[in-house]
Amino acid sequence: MLFQVGGQGTRPTFFEMAAAQQLPSSLRAALTYSLGVLALRRPFLHRVLDYEDEFFALLMLVLETHSLRTTDASFSESLYGLRRRAITIRVKKDNTRLDSGDRIHHSGLEKHQKILSVVFLVVLPYFKSKLHSIYNKEREATLQASLWGHGHERYDDADYLEGGDNSFASTSGLDAEGSARTHLTKRIQNIIGACYPWLHAGNEGLSFAYQLLYLLDATGFYSLGLHVLGIHVCRATGQELMDTSSRISKIRSRERERLRGPPWLKVLQGALLSCTYTVLDYAQTGLIAAVFFFKMMEWWYQSAEERMSAPTVYPPPPPPPPPKVAKEGIPLPPDRTICPLCAQKRANPSVVAVSGFVFCYACIFKYISQYKCCPVTLMPATVDQIRRLFHDV
Numbered sequence: 001m002l003f004q005v006g007g008q009g010t011r012p013t014f015f016e017m018a019a020a021q022q023l024p025s026s027l028r029a030a031l032t033y034s035l036g037v038l039a040l041r042r043p044f045l046h047r048v049l050d051y052e053d054e055f056f057a058l059l060m061l062v063l064e065t066h067s068l069r070t071t072d073a074s075f076s077e078s079l080y081g082l083r084r085r086a087i088t089i090r091v092k093k094d095n096t097r098l099d100s101g102d103r104i105h106h107s108g109l110e111k112h113q114k115i116l117s118v119v120f121l122v123v124l125p126y127f128k129s130k131l132h133s134i135y136n137k138e139r140e141a142t143l144q145a146s147l148w149g150h151g152h153e154r155y156d157d158a159d160y161l162e163g164g165d166n167s168f169a170s171t172s173g174l175d176a177e178g179s180a181r182t183h184l185t186k187r188i189q190n191i192i193g194a195c196y197p198w199l200h201a202g203n204e205g206l207s208f209a210y211q212l213l214y215l216l217d218a219t220g221f222y223s224l225g226l227h228v229l230g231i232h233v234c235r236a237t238g239q240e241l242m243d244t245s246s247r248i249s250k251i252r253s254r255e256r257e258r259l260r261g262p263p264w265l266k267v268l269q270g271a272l273l274s275c276t277y278t279v280l281d282y283a284q285t286g287l288i289a290a291v292f293f294f295k296m297m298e299w300w301y302q303s304a305e306e307r308m309s310a311p312t313v314y315p316p317p318p319p320p321p322p323p324k325v326a327k328e329g330i331p332l333p334p335d336r337t338i339c340p341l342c343a344q345k346r347a348n349p350s351v352v353a354v355s356g357f358v359f360c361y362a363c364i365f366k367y368i369s370q371y372k373c374c375p376v377t378l379m380p381a382t383v384d385q386i387r388r389l390f391h392d393v
Helices: 002-006 014-039 043-050 052-071 075-079 111-148 157-161 165-215 224-229 238-257 263-309 361-371
Strands: 082-089 104-107 231-235 349-352 358-360 386-388
Touching: 014 043, 014 052, 014 075, 014 165, 043 052, 052 075, 052 111, 052 238, 075 082, 082 111, 111 165, 111 224, 165 224, 224 231, 238 263, 349 361, 358 361, 361 386
Parallel strands: none
Antiparallel strands: 082 104, 082 231, 349 358, 349 386
């Protein structure tokens, strides 16, 4: 395991394989999020989002086919400089103590291995995504039925037959056919809802087991699909990277030589091939840029939402100005510790809540009980608005 962390030799590390495996899901999330944002301005893009699985599978089919054809690696593996190699085991009877390098020989991928690789990389994930969506719909329907019960909106037989026997005869066949199709669809959904959790758990368990064994250097296969195909993923050498460029050039030259037809048609076909090659050459860079752009947009919108949802903190308002002393009221003494009523130092200081002025408790209680107002401001007050102060200034 420490050897893998170091990243030496031709064997990829666990982190390289995990990053290559997670790249398609990150790419799909980036494209879906980008289309969702654009669909806010262009509603017709919602049709693309309705067929998200099909469009993404078609995109990955083109990328994976091109990558396996030119580099002997999947789209994500080629970005990390990895290559797929078929393994053949050679057994020698005269020498039983052979190194692993002598017993296992790596070679390029054959045509059927490339086709099966596309099946494992594109077709199976597509069906898994469709099964997952069907299972989610079935689970939501079951949850809704458990909460609200099944729908009971049905036509009453008497009301339905009031239209006459002809209408019933003309629609009975269509209703029977539609009900049979609906029943079959419902039966398939129920089967998927019952079997998918076990299939998903088994798939995830096998994936975890293979990844753990690969991390502990107990197997050379990172996943069950690679084991079934008999393929090892290795790091590409510098010579292999140079050979890849020359192989791509040879393939494209042969494709240009196969063009047939009049000169204007050859020019048109050559222009289309050039555009296709340009798109494929910059597809990897563009899609990786889309992933980073998605992360940036996600961070931007998330921070903007946090700023909008965060409570606005305002500075504390200034204290209100002190109430004015009434002309007919008792004047305030120069010393703030003196009670305005008895002209003595305050005993048991108490404040009138409506005005904020402080008096002796006995003085202010007697005055408010008699006059029902503050003696300084003449604001209406009651004895319930007298507050005791435990610390006098």
